[in-house]
Amino acid sequence: MKVLVGVDGGADAVEALEWALERAASAGDSVTVAVLGSDGAEYATERTVRETLADAAVEAEVRHLDAEGAGGKLVDVAESEGFDEVVLGGGERSPMGKIRLDDVREFVVLNADVTVTLVR
Numbered sequence: 252m253k254v255l256v257g258v259d260g261g262a263d264a265v266e267a268l269e270w271a272l273e274r275a276a277s278a279g280d281s282v283t284v285a286v287l288g289s290d291g292a293e294y295a296t297e298r299t300v301r302e303t304l305a306d307a308a309v310e311a312e313v314r315h316l317d318a319e320g321a322g323g324k325l326v327d328v329a330e331s332e333g334f335d336e337v338v339l340g341g342g343e344r345s346p347m348g349k350i351r352l353d354d355v356r357e358f359v360v361l362n363a364d365v366t367v368t369l370v371r
Contacts, residue, residue, distance in 0.1 A: 252280045255334040256311075257325050257355070259287040259318070260296050263340030265303060267370035271338045272307040282311040283334070285325060287355070289318045322358025329365050336366040343371075 256271045258264040268284065275282045284304075286297045293315060304311055316324045329337050337359055342350045352360065352369075360367050 252278065252335045253333060254280050254282050254336045254338055255325065255329050256282060256284045256338045257287055257316075257321070257359070258284055258296060258300055258340075259321075259355075260292050261340060263371065265299060265340070267338050267340030268300065268303055269307070270370045272303065272309045272311070275309050275311075276307065282309065284311050284313045285316045285328065286313060287316050287318050287321045293318075322355040322362070325355070325359050326363045329363055334365055336368060337363055338368045338370060340370050342369045
């Protein structure tokens with residue numbers, strides 16, 4: 252399976268990456284990591300991604316996507332390049348028990364024609 256993992260600077264994004272890499276190691280998935288950002292913070296995020304990849308001993312392509320319009324860019328990449336799944340970290344529960352998503356995750360969940368997995 253061809254998997255696209257969107258990673259921003261959040262801890263939940265690293266957990267999603269670790270989850271995807273663990274599954275890739277056992278299932279033989281092909282993983283591409285999209286580092287989201289445009290304010291310089293993406294370099295620290297990329298360093299974390301590369302360290303996580305080294306620890307997992309899984310090879311993956313790492314690419315950068317601008318944070319502005321990141322949801323749309325993730326959907327475009329996933330659909331135009333034939334990915335089977337998009338993996339994202341995130342989603343909090345409100346005091347009422349409803350899940351809350353930020354703009355990027357909400358856009359991907361609502362607009363992607365491929366499977367979207369949210370890892371919490």
